[in-house]
Amino acid sequence: MSGAALETRALCKSFGALTVAHAIDFRLAPGARHALIGPNGAGKTSFVNLVSGALAPSTGQILLGGHDVTRLSQAQRVKRGLARTFQINQLFRALTVLENVTLAVSERHGVAGDFFRPAGKRRAVIEEAHALLERLGIAGEALRPVRELAYGRQRLVEIAVALGLDPKVLLLDEPAAGVPSGETGTIIDIIERLGPEIALLIIEHDMELVFRLARRITVLVQGAILVEGTPQEIAADPRVREVYLGERAHP
C-alpha cells in the first residue's frame, strides 16, 4: 500500500469527562475524495481541529505524507501541505477578496514576513491570487471588501483562501453550510474540478453533496469511527441508518 496523504493513529482528545475523539485510526489516500459524516456533536470539527493543529491531542499520532506532525504548530503543518476551511467563515472581513487570497499566497511564497518591498510589487503573488479568483468565478468581486459579499459568495472566498496555499491535503469543514440551496451547485462544481494532486476530506451534513462528491465515507459517532466504506456500503449499512440517516427520517 502506498503512503497515506494523511493518517491518524489512535487519536484521542478529551476535555475532562467529555471525549471528542476516541482512538481514531483514519487514513486519507493520495488524491482521495473522502467524506466524514456523523450526527451533530459527533466530533467532526474537533477532528479537523486536531488534524490542523488548532487543538492538541491527548494521545495518539498524526502523520502528514508519512511524517509525524503531532508536535508541529499549525503554521508548520501548513508548510507541509495541509490546508483547511471553516464551518463558519473565518475571513479577513474588512479586506478585499483579492487581498484575502493574497495573504494566503504570500505566506506560501514565504514573502509575508518582508518589511521592505511593497506588497503591491509582488506581481507573481497578486497574479496567482487573481487567477485563483477567476477559477472560482469571483474575480468580478476582487476589489470588494469581503463583508459586503453575500454569504454564499463568502463561502467561495473561504475555499479560495485555502486553495491559495496550494495544499496536498485539503480539509473542507461543511463547505455548503449556510449557502442557499440554489447556490450549492456552484460549490459542488468547484470541489469536483479540484485536481487529483489534492487529497480531499469533506465534513458535511448535506447528504446530496456527500454522495455526489465522495468515493469513500467515514461515519463518526460520539468521537469514534462507526464504519468506513464506499457510498453504497454506507447507504446500505443498518447501523448508519439507525444513528444517522434514521435520525433524519424520524425527527
Next chain:
Amino acid sequence: MTQGRDTGATALFARRHRLRLAELLPWLLAVAVYFVFPDYLALGAQVLATVLFGLSVDLVLGYAGIVTLGHAAFYGVGAYTAGYLAAHGVGAPAVGLLAAIAMAGLAGFLSGLVILRTQGLSILMLTLVVCVMLQEAANKLTSITGGADGLQGMDVSPVLGIFDFDLYGKTAYCYALVVLFFGWAVARIIVHSSFGRSLTGIRENVARMHAIGSPVFFRLVTIYTISAAMAGAAGALIAQTTQLVALNSLSIELSGTILVMVILGGVGRLYGAFIGVPLYMIAQDRFSEIDPTDWYFWIGLLLVLVVAFGRGGVLGLVDALARRLGRGRR
C-alpha cells in the same frame, strides 16, 4: 468584459503603495507653521513628538489590532534614557535618541514575549501592568530617575554639534520634525509591505492567519518591538526639547490620552495621529484658555461627537464625506 476589470483589479492593488499628493500635506503644513506661527514652535515641537508617539500606537492598535493601555511604558523608557544620558555628560541629542530607541525597543521586545501570548482583554490588562510596574520602579529608583521630583540637571548639547536649542523652540521644532519624518517613512514602508499586510490579517482574523501558516506570535512581537522603539524616540524628543522628565511620562493616563488622540484622528490609517494629536493638543490649549475650569468637558464633548458621527475618527468622517460626494477612491 471581465478582462478590463480584472487587469484593473491587480493594477489598483499594485498602485496602492505609491505616494499620493495628499500625503505631502502634513509636511507642507508643518513647514508652513514654522514660518507662520514662530511664537508657537515650542508647543509645535511637543505636538510633533506626540504625533510620533501616536504613530507608534497606530502601528500596534490600528494595524496589528493589539489594544494597548500601556504604551507610555516605552515612551517613558525612551524619555528617561535620553534624560539620564543628558544628565550624566552625554548631551548629544542623536546619541540620546538612538539609546532611547534601543532601550525602548528592548523593553518592547521583552514585555512583548510575555504579553503577546495572550489575547483580547488579557493583552489590555498586561500592557497596563507593564506600564504601572515601570512607573513604580522609576518612583523607587530615585538615584537614577530622581523619583517623584523628576530627573534633574539635564544638559542637552546642540543637535549634531551645530544647532543649539533656543528659547523660541526653532531648533526643537526642526529636530522633532526631522525625527518624525524618519519615523513616518519607516512606518509607511512597513504598513505597505507584505509584513504590514499580514498584520492587518492578524487584526482581522487571528484564527485564519494561523490556518494559512502565518507565524502570528513572531509577527506580533516584531511589530510590538518596532512600535515600542518608535514610542521611545518620541519620549526622547520630549525629554530633550523640554529638558524635563517626570514620572507622568510612564503613566497610564498618558497611555490613555494617546489612545484617545489616535482614535480621534482615525486608527489604522497611518495619518490618524497626524490629525488627532494636533487636534487634541490645540483644542486642549485653546479650551483651557477660554474655560480654565471645565476645559476637559469640551474635550470630552469633541470626542463624543467624533465617535458618534464617524466610527473611523476624523479621517473616517472625511472618507464618508468623500464617498457621499461620489468620489470614493478604492
